[in-house]
Amino acid sequence: MMLRGLWKLTWIEIKIFLREPLGAFGTIGIPVLVFVVTGRIVGHSLAPASLAASSFITAGLPVLASVLIAISAVLSLVTIISIYREGGILKRLRATPLRPQTILTAHVVVKLLLTAATLALMVLAGKRYYPIGIHVPLFGFTMALVISTCSILSMGFLIASIVPTARFAQPIGAVIMYPMIGVSGLFVPVTSLPPALQAVARVVALTYAVSLLEGIWKGDAWLAHVGDVAALAVVFILCTALSAKVFRWE
Amino acid sequence: MECIEGLRTPDRGAISVLGLDPFNDVYKLQERIGVQLQQAQLQKRIRVWEAVDLWASLCQKNAIDGERLLEQLGLLDKRNAWFMTLSGGQKQRLFIALALINDPELVFLDELTTGLDPQARRAIWDLVRGIRERGKTVFLTTHLMEEAERLCDRVAIIEHGRIIDIDTPQSLVNRHCPERTVILATDDLTAAERFRRIPRVEVVICGDSQFTIRGQGDDLVTEVIHCLSENRIRVTDFRAILPNLEDVFLKLTGHSIRD
Numbered sequence: 001m002m003l004r005g006l007w008k009l010t011w012i013e014i015k016i017f018l019r020e021p022l023g024a025f026g027t028i029g030i031p032v033l034v035f036v037v038t039g040r041i042v043g044h045s046l047a048p049a050s051l052a053a054s055s056f057i058t059a060g061l062p063v064l065a066s067v068l069i070a071i072s073a074v075l076s077l078v079t080i081i082s083i084y085r086e087g088g089i090l091k092r093l094r095a096t097p098l099r100p101q102t103i104l105t106a107h108v109v110v111k112l113l114l115t116a117a118t119l120a121l122m123v124l125a126g127k128r129y130y131p132i133g134i135h136v137p138l139f140g141f142t143m144a145l146v147i148s149t150c151s152i153l154s155m156g157f158l159i160a161s162i163v164p165t166a167r168f169a170q171p172i173g174a175v176i177m178y179p180m181i182g183v184s185g186l187f188v189p190v191t192s193l194p195p196a197l198q199a200v201a202r203v204v205a206l207t208y209a210v211s212l213l214e215g216i217w218k219g220d221a222w223l224a225h226v227g228d229v230a231a232l233a234v235v236f237i238l239c240t241a242l243s244a245k246v247f248r249w250e
Numbered sequence: 251m252e253c254i255e256g257l258r259t260p261d262r263g264a265i266s267v268l269g270l271d272p273f274n275d276v277y278k279l280q281e282r283i284g285v286q287l288q289q290a291q292l293q294k295r296i297r298v299w300e301a302v303d304l305w306a307s308l309c310q311k312n313a314i315d316g317e318r319l320l321e322q323l324g325l326l327d328k329r330n331a332w333f334m335t336l337s338g339g340q341k342q343r344l345f346i347a348l349a350l351i352n353d354p355e356l357v358f359l360d361e362l363t364t365g366l367d368p369q370a371r372r373a374i375w376d377l378v379r380g381i382r383e384r385g386k387t388v389f390l391t392t393h394l395m396e397e398a399e400r401l402c403d404r405v406a407i408i409e410h411g412r413i414i415d416i417d418t419p420q421s422l423v424n425r426h427c428p429e430r431t432v433i434l435a436t437d438d439l440t441a442a443e444r445f446r447r448i449p450r451v452e453v454v455i456c457g458d459s460q461f462t463i464r465g466q467g468d469d470l471v472t473e474v475i476h477c478l479s480e481n482r483i484r485v486t487d488f489r490a491i492l493p494n495l496e497d498v499f500l501k502l503t504g505h506s507i508r509d
Contacts, residue, residue, distance in 0.1 A: 008307045012293075012300050019295040019332070087291040095257055095285045097277055097308045 005098055009106040017110060027076070027114055031069060032121045039125075062141075063213045064186055067206070069118050070149045071181070073111040074156035075173045080107065081160035082169035091250045100249075108153055115149060137219060144216040144225075148209035151232040154239035155205060161243040180206040185214075205235040251360055251391060255285050268356060281310055284349030286342075288360040288391075294334040298325060298344055301333070302351060309352040319347050323377065339370030346377060357381055359390040363397060375401060395496035405495065409503045419495050426501055427493035430470040432463045434478075435487035444481055448473045460487075 018024045081104075084090045093103050123138075159176060163169045183190070183197050184206035190198060201207045212228035222229075252258040254265055256276035265272050270279045292301055302320065306313035320326045323343040328336065336344065342362060349357055359378065363371040378401050381388055392398055398405045399419045406416040415422060429452075437459050445454045450473070451465040463474060471490045478485060 005304075005308050008304050012296060012304055015300070016293050016295045084293075088287070088289060089291050089293055091257065092287055092290040092292060095255060095280070095287060096305060097280045097310070099277075 006102050006106055006109075009093075009098070009103065010109045013106055013110045014113065017114070027072070028118045028121060031065070031118055032125055035065065035122050036125045062217055063210060065122060066119060066145055066213060067148075067181070067184075067186060067210060069115055070145070070152050071177050073115045073149070074152050075170060075177060077107060077111050077153065077156050078160045078163065078173040079166065079169045081157075082163050082166040085248065085250060086166045088250065094249055100247075104157070108150075108157075111153065112146070112149060115145075119145070137216060140216045140222070141213070144212050147229060147232055148213060151205055151209060151236045151239075154236045154243070157247075158239045158243045161247040180204045183207065184210045186210050205232060208232050208235075251288075251358065254389075255283070255358055256280065281352065282355050284352060284354035284357040286345045286349045286357075286359045286362060288364075290345060292333045292344075295332045297330055297332060298336070299329040301344065302347055305348045305351045311352070313351050314353045316347075316351060319350060322380070323347050324373070337370075339366050339373065342366065342370075342374060343377070346374070346381075350381065354386065356387045356389065359388060361391055361393065363392070363394065371397075395494065395499050399495045407499055407502055414502050422498050423493055423495060426498045428466050429493065430465060430467065431491040432471060432474045433460065433487070433489045433491065434463070434474075434485045435460050436483055436485045438483045441481075441483050444477055444483070445474070448477050 017027075081090075084093075090103070094100060155176075156173065159173050160169070163172050181187075183193060183201040183204055185201065186206075190201045190207060190211075193201060208228040208231040212225050212232070215225050215228070216222070253260045254267055254272055256272035256279055259273060267279055268282055270282075272279055298320070299316070302316040306316050317326070317329075320329055323346060325340060325343055325347065328340060333341070333344070346359070346362075349359070362378070363374050366374065375397070378388055378390070382401075388401070390397075390401065403418060404416060405419050405422060406413045407422070408414065415426070417425070441461065442454055442456050445451060445461060445463050448463075448465070448470075450467050450470060451463055453462075453464040455462040455464075463470075465473075477483075
C-alpha cells in the first residue's frame with residue numbers, strides 16, 4: 001500500500017516537474033546540449049591530444065559532469081522542499097496516510113531518476129565526440145555515482161531542513177555546496193592544495209565522492225576505495241539522522 | 251484543531267477522537283477522518299484528477315468513486331486543470347473532495363469559506379449540508395457566525411483557546427441574548443405611554459414618528475402587537491429584530507478589536 005503511494009507520488013512529481021517552464025529542457029536538455037556543443041568544438045582540434053588534455057577528457061570530465069549534475073539536482077531538491085513547505089503543500093500531504101519518509105523519498109527518487117536520465121543521455125550523446133575508453137566499468141561507475149549522489153542528497157536534505165524560506169533555499173544551498181567543489185579535488189588534486197585546505201578537504205564529503213568516482217572510472221578495485229564509501233555512508237547516516245530531527249513541515 | 255487531526259503535538263492534556271489518540275494512532279485515525287486544512291495548497295501544476303487519484307490510492311479500504319465525487323462537487327469539467335488555475339472556490343471544493351475520498355466518519359473543515367465570495371460560500375454551504383445528510387459528522391471552525399448558525403447543530407464559542415459555551419445556536423441565543431427589539435412607525439402621539447406599560451418592556455425610544463421598543467423574552471413581540479390592536483394604533487412600519495449568534499459572540503467575547 002505504502003509502495004503504491006510512493007510510486008503514485010513519485011510519478012506525479014515527475015510529471016509536475018516536466019510541466020514546469022524549462023523544467024525538462026533546463027535540467028536535462030541544457031547540460032546535454034552544452035556537452036555536445038563543446039564536444040564538437042573541442043573534439044576536432046583534439047586529434048593527437050596532449051597527454052594532460054586527454055587525461056582530463058577521459059577521466060576528469062565525466063566525473064566533473066557527474067558531480068555538477070548531482071549538485072544541481074540537490075540544489076533543486078532544496079528549493080522544491082522549501083517551496084512546498086512555504087506553500088503548505090508538505091503539511092497538506094502529511095495530513096494523509098502518507099508517511100513522512102514516503103513523501104521525502106519520492107522527491108529523492110525523482111531527483112535520482114532525473115540525474116540518471118541526464119547522465120545517460122550525455123553518455124549516449126558524448127560517445128561520438130569524446131574518446132571515452134570502452135573499458136570504463138559502467139556498472140561500477142553507476143553504483144559509485146548512486147552512492148555519492150545519495151550522500152550529497154542527504155546533505156541537501158539537511159540544508160532543506162533548516163533554510164528559513166524558499167527565497168534563501170537556492171543561495172544558501174549554493175553557498176554551502178559550491179565551495180566544496182573547490183577543495184574536493186575536482187579541479188586540483190587534493191595533494192597539491194595548501195595544508196590548511198587539505199584539512200578542510202578531508203572533512204568535506206564531496207572529496208570522498210570525487211575520489212571514489214575518479215578511482216572507479218579509471219578502473220580501480222572497490223577494495224581500494226572502502227574508505228571513501230565508508231566516509232560517504234557516515235555522511236549519509238549523519239545527515240539523514242540530523243535532518244530527521246530538525247526537519248520542519250511548515 | 252491540528253492537535254485533534256494529529257498534525258501537531260499538544261503541549262499537555264489528552265485528546266480522544268473516535269476512541270483513538272491522535273498523536274499515537276495518527277495513521278489509524280487518518281483512515282477514518284477527512285481533513286481540510288486552513289490555507290492549504292497543492293503543487294501548482296498538479297491536475298485535479300491526479301490529486302484525487304493520489305488521495306484515493308492512499309486509502310486502506312475502498313475509496314469512493316473519485317469521478318462521481320468531482321461531479322457532485324461541480325469539478326468534473328476541471329478534472330484536467332492544473333491546481334494553480336483553479337479559483338478560490340474551486341480549490342476549496344477540491345479540498346473537500348480530498349477530505350471525503352476515503353469515505354470518513356468524521357470530517358474536519360477549517361475556515362472553509364474564508365476569502366470566498368457570497369456565491370461560492372453558499373455553494374460550499376450546500377455541500378456541507380450534503381455531507382451532513384449522508385450521516386457524517388462535520389467539525390468546522392469559522393469566524394462567520396452566519397455560517398455557524400446555518401450549518402451547525404452545536405456551536406462552541408472559543409475565546410483564547412477556551413470553550414466559553416457550547417449548545418445549539420438557538421439555545422445560545424436564548425440563554426445569552428434574550429432581549430427583543432421592535433421598531434415601528436406611527437403618528438399616534440399617545441402610543442409611547444401605552445408601550446411603556448407593556449410588561450417586560452425596558453426601554454422605549456421615540457424619534458419623530460418612529461419608536462424603538464426594547465424588552466426581554468419571546469413574548470415581547472406578541473405583547474406589542476396585542477397592545478397595538480387593543481388601542482387601535484395605526485402603524486405604517488413594523489419590524490421585529492431578533493438577536494443572532496453574532497450578538498451572542500460579541501456579548502461573550504467583548505466588543506474590543508482583537509487579533
